[in-house]
Amino acid sequence: MEPVSGVVVVGGGPAGMMAAVQAAAGGARTVLLEKKDRLGLKLGISGKGRCNLTNWTDVEGLVQGIPGNGRFLYSAFANFGPPDLVSFLDKLGVPTVVERGRRMFPVSNRALDVVRALKGAVAAAGVKVRTVAPVAGLLPPASDGGTWVVVTAGGERFQGHAVVLATGGASYPATGSTGDGYRLAAGVGHRIVEPRPSLVPMICAEEFVAALAGLTLENVQVTLVAGDGAGKAAKTGLGVSLFGDLLFTHFGVSGPTVLSLSRALATGRIPLPAVLSIDLKPALSLEQLDARLLRDFGAETRRQYKNALGGLLPRSLIPVIIGLSHIPPEKPVHQITRSERERLARLLKGMRLTVTATRSWEEAVVTTGGVDVGQVDPRTMESRLCPGLFFAGEVLDVDGFTGGYNLQAAFSTGHLAGRVAARKALSQAHKAPGLGHTSVGEGTREGWGVAPFPFLR
Ligand SMILES: Cc1cc2nc3c(=O)[nH]c(=O)nc-3n(C[C@H](O)[C@H](O)[C@H](O)COP(=O)(O)OP(=O)(O)OC[C@H]3O[C@@H](n4cnc5c(N)ncnc54)[C@H](O)[C@@H]3O)c2cc1C
Structure with a gap:
């Protein structure tokens, strides 16, 4: 058994790295466990390698950009919003710039610079990092003041007075986010809202889309409606509509408008097959x-x-x-x-395309669904069911549109969870100084294993 840490952070994406930095800055001995061989794999490919860090707007604007439980994030955004993120990164030597649509990027246009800066912050804060450490089980404290035990697939055990679960969603599984957090949270009693791939390209029936592959339409109005309701949508307001850019691909359509509209398919608000109607001349009646x-x-x-x-x-x-x-x-x-x-x-x-399906988890930018936010305190990110267990980032049932909202949500929840987890850990350690044991015996790992989660694959 590793020595007791104040805070054990599970998952080394933007939410987990931010949580670890803040927990350590808050005075807690902190360990960060990452399944892959390096931190921030998904962050490094975000924004087509440029990393759309955030959206330069106020708290209300951020909440509007997060249709999946944005309101849950008011406190997190108020605690650490875009100006705080910009100044945090600036101190780490990553200046930022605002582009069209209030999207914010590093001036260097390199997502890897952001990863490098965060890794530097993690190291500078004194966080102990363990890569290739896939967490397979979480054991709650046996008694008040006891420690959580975090167990890796290899059988290593890490104890902490607080745990931050920041394992991401289930999209782009090659980056490490394969839905483990859902299984871990469900294992200690949390409800998981069915995870589905979102911000995902759409497959269209029309064969001519392949001939258009690579064509980007800028500043078009794109409307998604159910089945044969395209004509009715404009009149009735049914369906969802967005202004912006659309990209044709060999299988259908993608691009910012399409990705954001795909959420309506992911949540079942609009059933398949659906109709995508493109207004090529929105400035003219x-x-x-x-x-x-x-x-x-x-x-x-x-x-x-x-x-x-x-x-x-x-x-x-x-x-x-x-x-x-x-x-x-x-x-x-x-x-x-x-x-x-x-x-x-x-x-x-109103150029019409028939949407027959969306692409798979492998191509979804985010997951809609996840840990039920009704069971998490929005002021602290602490579980309402399991004191000492915190959540941050995409593992939560929170998802936003394209435009930097998802990374801001990850950074803001990571910041809040890390800070409060440190406070919690320090007060717990104070109550039971030197505590280094739990009632869990060796060899009880069987049974906590990560069984295939019914919603995924
Ligand atoms: C291609 C792509 C481009 C994107 N571009 C943008 C963008 O420009 N702007 C934006 O706002 N959002 C973007 N997103 C979304 C954004 O990247 C995610 O919402 C964000 O990374 C979520 O952060 P996270 O820390 O919660 O999870 P993740 O970044 O997924 O990190 C979770 C980490 O936990 C680790 N982990 C998982 N299970 C375990 C386990 N059992 N034990 C230990 N570690 C574990 C994973 O390996 C991973 O490192 C993009 C997503 C994709 C896929």
């Missing part, structure tokens, strides 16, 4: 667009239809729109009828 087409077509009457859309659409999209409009490509534009032109205008205001 249908009437204005029709007037623009009339003007364009009137300017060069002999031009064939297939050569007349260059001013309106990206080159690779033109043959697709021509096909979908059912207007003969060779037709001179002055022969296009009013009803054909109106049909084209409607198509440009």
